[in-house]
Structure formats: structure tokens, C-alpha cells
Amino acid sequence: MSEDISFGLRKNFLDKRLQIRITGSDIFRNTNNYFYQGRYGGIEIDGVRSFDTQRFGVGATFKFGNLQAKTRRNSKNALKDELNRIEN
Secondary structure (H helix, E strand, O other), rough: OOOOOOOEEEEEEEOOOOEEEEEOOOOOOOOHHHHHHHHHHHHOEEEEOOOOOOOEEEEEEEOOOOOOOOOOOOOOHHHHHHHHHHHO
């Protein structure tokens, strides 16, 4: 049984507006091979099937706009909002 090794790195730049991510899985290509034998229609088959599980990725996220702007609070009571709207 083989174990794969994965990693992930993340770094922020430009006052947390830009985030860069680098990821990888099965970096040493320790895939599990699947050995099989079979007999189909009088033909004997022996084989090995291996899977490509090695992956690398790079990603970036950039935040636009004012990071200090406050988001609008959602009311917890819709009935109270409606009553205030009717009264005003």
C-alpha cells in the first residue's frame, strides 16, 4: 500500500487584495496499481492498470473595491421591517 503526499501553499500580497495558491497531490507519483486477471470467451487476460493521480495547480484571487466598506445587515425580523415601512 502506498501513500500519496499532497501540499498546499497560500500567500497574500498587496494588503490582502491578491492571494496566490499553489497546490499539489501525489507529488512523488506513488499511485496504486490495479492488477487483474480474467478469462473472457476462452481468452486469458493478465494486466496492470495504473491511474494518473499526480496533480499540480496554481490559482490567484484579486479583491476589487473598498475593503473597508461595511456590508448591509440583514434584518432578523421581516415583520418588524414591514411594520416600520408602513408607519413611515
